[in-house]
Amino acid sequence: MATSTETAVETIELTERECWDYLAEREYGRIAVVGGGEPAIYPVSYSVAPGGLRVRTKLGGKLMAILLNSRVAFEVDDYDGGQARSVMISGWAEELGKGAEFESSTPIAPFAGSDAHAVVLITPSQISGRVISRALAR
Amino acid sequence: MATSTETAVETIELTERECWDYLAEREYGRIAVVGGGEPAIYPVSYSVAPGGLRVRTKLGGKLMAILLNSRVAFEVDDYDGGQARSVMISGWAEELGKGAEFESSTPIAPFAGSDAHAVVLITPSQISGRVISRALAR
Numbered sequence: 001m002a003t004s005t006e007t008a009v010e011t012i013e014l015t016e017r018e019c020w021d022y023l024a025e026r027e028y029g030r031i032a033v034v035g036g037g038e039p040a041i042y043p044v045s046y047s048v049a050p051g052g053l054r055v056r057t058k059l060g061g062k063l064m065a066i067l068l069n070s071r072v073a074f075e076v077d078d079y080d081g082g083q084a085r086s087v088m089i090s091g092w093a094e095e096l097g098k099g100a101e102f103e104s105s106t107p108i109a110p111f112a113g114s115d116a117h118a119v120v121l122i123t124p125s126q127i128s129g130r131v132i133s134r135a136l137a138r
Numbered sequence: 139m140a141t142s143t144e145t146a147v148e149t150i151e152l153t154e155r156e157c158w159d160y161l162a163e164r165e166y167g168r169i170a171v172v173g174g175g176e177p178a179i180y181p182v183s184y185s186v187a188p189g190g191l192r193v194r195t196k197l198g199g200k201l202m203a204i205l206l207n208s209r210v211a212f213e214v215d216d217y218d219g220g221q222a223r224s225v226m227i228s229g230w231a232e233e234l235g236k237g238a239e240f241e242s243s244t245p246i247a248p249f250a251g252s253d254a255h256a257v258v259l260i261t262p263s264q265i266s267g268r269v270i271s272r273a274l275a276r
Contacts, residue, residue, distance in 0.1 A: 032170035039170040041213035075179035084248035110222035
C-alpha cells in the first residue's frame, strides 16, 4: 500500500521508564501463553501494579489453566494514524488471589467477562517498546 | 473499577464469516510464536488473502526465524468505548515470497519497518471471535 509512496520511516526504541509510562496509560493488552507447544493469544484488561501487571481472568478458565506458573508474553499497542507504538513484555504469571481486595484494584472492562474473579500477576523479566513513525505521500 | 457499578455484560460469539469480515476491516494485529518454549508477541501489519492472512516481516529477523514452518497464533481486537471485539486464530506460518509482487498486496504500515520485505502466509486451523458489550452506571 505505502510501498512506493513512503517517504520516511523512523523507529525509536523506548527506554524502560517510557515503556512503563505507556503501560500505565492504557487499559488492555494481550497475553500470549503456550499450551501443548502451541501459542495462544488472549485480549485482557490489566493494570500496572507493584512488581508488574495485574490481569483479571476467569477462575478455572482455559487461560487460567495455561498461564499459572508459566512463561508468558504480554503486549500493548496503538496506532493513532501517525505513530504506531508498542510495548512487549516477557515474564512469569502467578495467581495473586481472588475477591474484592484484588478485584477493586484491577479493571475488569473492557476485555474480561463478568465472571473474571481471579487476579494474576505478571512479573516481567524483559520489557521493550518502540515507536514507528512514517511520513506518507498519498 | 467497574466491579460494583456494572449493570450488564453480554458476550456474543462471532460466526466464522463474521470473524473474516472483521479481519478484513482492520489492518494490524499481533502474532504469537514460541521460541525455546517461551511465547513472544509481535504487532504486525496484515491483509486477508486467499488461504489466510499475509503478514510483512523482516528478512532474517527474529520473528522470521521463529515463525517459519511453525505454529502461530494471531489476534486482532478493538474497543470503541462500548464494545470490545476480538478475533483469534490458531494456524501455521510459511514464507510466501519476497519482492514487489507480494509486497504490493500486503500492507507495510503501520507496524512493519521499512525493511520488512518478506511476506508470510498464516493458514488458520481454527478461528474464533467475540464481542463483549457492557452497560456501566458510572
